[in-house]
Amino acid sequence: MDPTSIGLAGVGLLLAVIFLFRIPVGFAMGILGLGGYALILNTNAARAMLGTVVWDTFSSYGLTVIPLFIFMGQICFYSGVNERLYKTAYVWMGQIRGGMAMATVLACGGFAAICGSNTATAATMSSVALPEMKKYGYSPVLSTGAVAAGSTLGVVIPPSVVLIIYGLQVGESIGKLFWGGMLPGLLLILLFLGTVRMLCLRHADWGPAGPRTTLGEKIRSLPGSLEMLLLFGLVMGGLFAGFFSPTEVGAAGSALALLLATVTGKMTWKKLILALSDTIRISCMILVIMMGAVIFAKFLTIARLPSEMASMVASLAVPSWTVILLICLIYAVGGMVMDALALLLVTIPIFQPVVQAMGYDMIWFGVLITVVTTMGAITPPVGVNTFIVASMAGNIPMRHVFAGVSYFLACYALVVALLMALPQLALWLPSMM
Amino acid sequence: MPTTFSTRLDALAETLAKALAILAGIFLIATMLLACANMILRAVHEPLPGTVELVGFFGAMLTAFSLGLAQRRRSHIFVGLLTPKLPRPIRRGADALQFLVSCAFFALAGIETARWGMDLIRSGELSSTLRLAYHPFVFAASLGCMAMAFVLFVDFLNTLPGHARTEEH
Amino acid sequence: DNSSADSDAANQSEPIRLTYANFPPAFTVPCVQMERWKTEVEKRSNGQVLVETFPGGTLLKAKNMLRGVVEGQADIGCVGMSYLPGVFPACSAVELPLGFESSRSSSRTLWALFDKYRPEELQDVKVLTMFATPPSNIMSREPIRGLADLQGKEMRGSGSSSRFLDAMGAVSVSMPMPEVPDALQKNMVQGIFTSLEVLQDMKFAEFCPSATIVDGPVYLFAVVMNKDRWDALPPATQQMLDELAPDQADWTGQYWDAHTAEAMEWARAEHGLQVFALSEEDRATASAQAADMFTDWTQAASKAGLPAEDILQDVRAWKQQFEQ
Numbered sequence: 001m002d003p004t005s006i007g008l009a010g011v012g013l014l015l016a017v018i019f020l021f022r023i024p025v026g027f028a029m030g031i032l033g034l035g036g037y038a039l040i041l042n043t044n045a046a047r048a049m050l051g052t053v054v055w056d057t058f059s060s061y062g063l064t065v066i067p068l069f070i071f072m073g074q075i076c077f078y079s080g081v082n083e084r085l086y087k088t089a090y091v092w093m094g095q096i097r098g099g100m101a102m103a104t105v106l107a108c109g110g111f112a113a114i115c116g117s118n119t120a121t122a123a124t125m126s127s128v129a130l131p132e133m134k135k136y137g138y139s140p141v142l143s144t145g146a147v148a149a150g151s152t153l154g155v156v157i158p159p160s161v162v163l164i165i166y167g168l169q170v171g172e173s174i175g176k177l178f179w180g181g182m183l184p185g186l187l188l189i190l191l192f193l194g195t196v197r198m199l200c201l202r203h204a205d206w207g208p209a210g211p212r213t214t215l216g217e218k219i220r221s222l223p224g225s226l227e228m229l230l231l232f233g234l235v236m237g238g239l240f241a242g243f244f245s246p247t248e249v250g251a252a253g254s255a256l257a258l259l260l261a262t263v264t265g266k267m268t269w270k271k272l273i274l275a276l277s278d279t280i281r282i283s284c285m286i287l288v289i290m291m292g293a294v295i296f297a298k299f300l301t302i303a304r305l306p307s308e309m310a311s312m313v314a315s316l317a318v319p320s321w322t323v324i325l326l327i328c329l330i331y332a333v334g335g336m337v338m339d340a341l342a343l344l345l346v347t348i349p350i351f352q353p354v355v356q357a358m359g360y361d362m363i364w365f366g367v368l369i370t371v372v373t374t375m376g377a378i379t380p381p382v383g384v385n386t387f388i389v390a391s392m393a394g395n396i397p398m399r400h401v402f403a404g405v406s407y408f409l410a411c412y413a414l415v416v417a418l419l420m421a422l423p424q425l426a427l428w429l430p431s432m433m
Numbered sequence: 434m435p436t437t438f439s440t441r442l443d444a445l446a447e448t449l450a451k452a453l454a455i456l457a458g459i460f461l462i463a464t465m466l467l468a469c470a471n472m473i474l475r476a477v478h479e480p481l482p483g484t485v486e487l488v489g490f491f492g493a494m495l496t497a498f499s500l501g502l503a504q505r506r507r508s509h510i511f512v513g514l515l516t517p518k519l520p521r522p523i524r525r526g527a528d529a530l531q532f533l534v535s536c537a538f539f540a541l542a543g544i545e546t547a548r549w550g551m552d553l554i555r556s557g558e559l560s561s562t563l564r565l566a567y568h569p570f571v572f573a574a575s576l577g578c579m580a581m582a583f584v585l586f587v588d589f590l591n592t593l594p595g596h597a598r599t600e601e602h
Numbered sequence: 603d604n605s606s607a608d609s610d611a612a613n614q615s616e617p618i619r620l621t622y623a624n625f626p627p628a629f630t631v632p633c634v635q636m637e638r639w640k641t642e643v644e645k646r647s648n649g650q651v652l653v654e655t656f657p658g659g660t661l662l663k664a665k666n667m668l669r670g671v672v673e674g675q676a677d678i679g680c681v682g683m684s685y686l687p688g689v690f691p692a693c694s695a696v697e698l699p700l701g702f703e704s705s706r707s708s709s710r711t712l713w714a715l716f717d718k719y720r721p722e723e724l725q726d727v728k729v730l731t732m733f734a735t736p737p738s739n740i741m742s743r744e745p746i747r748g749l750a751d752l753q754g755k756e757m758r759g760s761g762s763s764s765r766f767l768d769a770m771g772a773v774s775v776s777m778p779m780p781e782v783p784d785a786l787q788k789n790m791v792q793g794i795f796t797s798l799e800v801l802q803d804m805k806f807a808e809f810c811p812s813a814t815i816v817d818g819p820v821y822l823f824a825v826v827m828n829k830d831r832w833d834a835l836p837p838a839t840q841q842m843l844d845e846l847a848p849d850q851a852d853w854t855g856q857y858w859d860a861h862t863a864e865a866m867e868w869a870r871a872e873h874g875l876q877v878f879a880l881s882e883e884d885r886a887t888a889s890a891q892a893a894d895m896f897t898d899w900t901q902a903a904s905k906a907g908l909p910a911e912d913i914l915q916d917v918r919a920w921k922q923q924f925e926q
């Protein structure tokens with residue numbers, strides 16, 4: 001078999017294994033990726049690859065910030081900050097069907113403004129939002145779907161690790177790319193809100209409406225949100241003042257949350273240990289998925305699968321919009337089985353000259369593929385965000401989570417279509433800068 | 434007395450996982466404190482040199498040392514949409530196989546990580562900023578993988594008939 | 603599969619396929635020289651040797667490039683020697699703040715050192731070519747006209763350029779490249795210290811409208827090949843690659859210099875780049891303050907059993923010779 005066929009067989013086998021067996025996804029990707037790599041090169045190379053990938057992934061600076069973001073979320077959870085925030089939200093938005101899911105989408109958008117990674121957003125927002133929505137009787141299908149979809153805003157709304165990597169790869173201004181992601185990100189928020197609304201109109205029991213509240217009750221409920229607003233304000237302020245960088249937000253946020261919880265007397269040693277224990281388990285789970293994804297991506301790279309597909313599309317004699325559509329398709333399908341960043345690193349050098357030659361703007365293209373690849377983070381079967389949300393949701397079957405996510409996929413399709421029809425959506429703000 | 438023996442092994446796996454998890458928690462707190470110290474010192478004086486690489490090293494310790502606990506508490510997410518459709522004996526066999534192959538994978542990861550640590554000693558490679566000989570961290574990561582392999586092996590034993598814990602989700 | 607590739611080598615009718623891994627993004631100079639080497643090899647071998655390139659760290663990253671080539675993860679790899687401190691006690695002499703003015707002279711010096719001493723540090727691989735960057739210079743938010751302006755300023759640097767920054771009185775900050783644009787914009791660092799083509803290649807001119815020429819340390823690269831794969835090549839191919847080696851080093855040096863000049867021209871036109879240079883007096887002060895970098899290198903090199911004084915003397919002589 002030639003390497004590309006081995007690559008295709010590997011993808012097929014991965015899907016079969018993770019659908020059939022109760023094997024953790026990260027393990028399956030690691031084991032099959034290692035086997036495929038050894039088959040194409042040799043066992044020596046595969047063993048050497050394994051030794052360095054484990055260390056590289058676990059010690060990667062970009063990934064080591066994830067535990068701190070989760071820690072921040074867990075401290076807020078155990079000290080009751082989330083509970084009080086959602087009480088306020090319930091008084092204000094609870095009487096609308098699905099109101100708490102809408103509040104969650106908005107909170108994801110807000111958190112995305114301080115966090116550049118969708119895994120960190122998913123981990124934080126899951127621990128913040130899922131237990132609270134459960135308390136108010138929301139269906140797990142709706143709550144997990146809203147959090148998983150909302151967390152992808154982490155890379156569309158600036159700051160964004162995907163846009164940074166893309167900018168460095170193609171040599172475009174990262175500032176302009178960030179502005180380019182702004183409108184599509186806001187549009188996604190609106191569409192997610194609309195989706196929640198429609199789902200709740202069709203399934204009244206998914207997001208039950210709460211009692212009506214008076215203006216007085218609304219105003220009296222406000223102090224409950226103070227802690228979270230204070231925390232968010234401090235983090236946002238520190239970020240914009242340049243007191244810390246986007247990757248340091250997790251550390252600063254954890255420390256501030258811990259300080260706040262201690263000062264207000266809401267933190268005990270027992271809660272701290274619970275928060276620590278949850279944090280290390282969840283972050284370990286995420287890092288192991290990342291490790292598996294990196295190994296599997298190395299296998300697919302050496303199998304030349306992404307580059308063969310990219311070159312094939314690049315060489316097609318079809319209208320330019322068809323090429324763009326096919327590129328989107330590659331990223332959407334590739335995102336199903338491969339880590340988005342690894343996929344971008346392999347394919348951008350091939351697509352960049354093609355897209356430039358067709359006369360497209362590289363800022364526009366960057367925003368477009370960021371939206372498409374971030375969708376890959378929630379699509380089955382390998383959707384890192386979906387996995388994180390599912391694992392934090394406790395004993396909710398995976399198919400419910402994927403079902404919930406699927407309702408939000410149309411929003412991405414719509415934004416992609418709009419971006420193609422109306423490039424100004426990505427280019428207008430950067431052109432103003 | 435296979436059951437007593439496997440109960441003991443199970444208890445040993447639990448103790449090992451917990452002990453390493455305590456270290457992981459300490460590294461998490463240390464990472465947070467280090468990053469904050471760096472921010473504060475940067476604002477008032479000048480940044481701590483080598484924060485980036487130390488955060489990376491500490492992060493690696495955090496993950497490697499929490500592998501065992503995450504496995505014991507079944508934190509690793511799986512899909513298995515079709516698993517319920519399989520007949521029960523096949524499911525059990527698949528679980529046993531899954532644990533055994535995963536055990537081999539992490540054992541190999543541990544060995545290869547250690548082998549790479551030996552290469553670091555041989556080549557004399559240092560960390561970028563602090564110029565630390567950082568191979569002890571690499572060996573510690575290898576230890577975490579080996580502990581994970583042990584935990585997975587105990588999980589495998591437990592899927593065999595008549596053993597302490599059986600898997601049913 | 604390796605064994606089938608080896609028999610390809612014996613059978614001349616089937617082309618030999620080689621994989622070539624590189625770590626920085628595709629548009630950077632190390633990757634441009636990789637593509638040039640590929641074109642040149644495919645041309646000189648009449649299509650008998652085909653090279654498949656993997657830029658952007660997709661096959662191997664900077665930290666595991668050397669080991670990855672030794673272990674056969676890629677046939678060829680571009681090793682950023684400056685990313686592996688401690689591993690190259692001999693070649694790192696060229697990393698010292700000797701004041702190289704161009705990539706051509708630093709590249710030729712590095713190749714000359716390797717060619718003369720054939721140091722043990724590269725014995726596990728076949729060296730196909732070597733090259734080095736142009737000197738590190740300061741790019742900053744505010745004009746830096748002399749060392750006085752630099753005191754206490756936080757500057758992003760890495761490796762030996764960090765030590766030289768500290769020696770000049772700045773505060774070196776290490777941070778991952780992706781964070782640099784944001785950090786510059788928010789004044790977390792006031793500048794960066796590396797070779798000047800990043801003004802255009804990474805669009806740093808947007809944040810750094812000022813450059814100061816200090817001729818600081820250079821970064822070193824070695825393009826290396828797996829020994830077994832090399833040994834399996836037909837002698838004619840080996841000879842062709844050996845002949846290409848110094849030529850490629852020279853080409854890369856010249857290309858890098860020309861590209862840097864272009865980038866500065868672009869930054870002048872697009873962002874009104876202002877260029878300053880350190881006075882002779884400041885240069886002397888900086889050199890004096892960086893003296894311990896030489897002491898440390900000599901110590902480490904001697905400990906590794908190398909004729910440290912001879913190497914240093916040679917390197918200085920080559921620098922002078924190649925800069926005429």
Ligand code: NA
Pocket residue numbers: 111112113114115116117153154155156157158159160
């Ligand atoms: Na963001």
Ligand code: NA
Pocket residue numbers: 335336337375376377378379380381382383384
């Ligand atoms: Na996916």
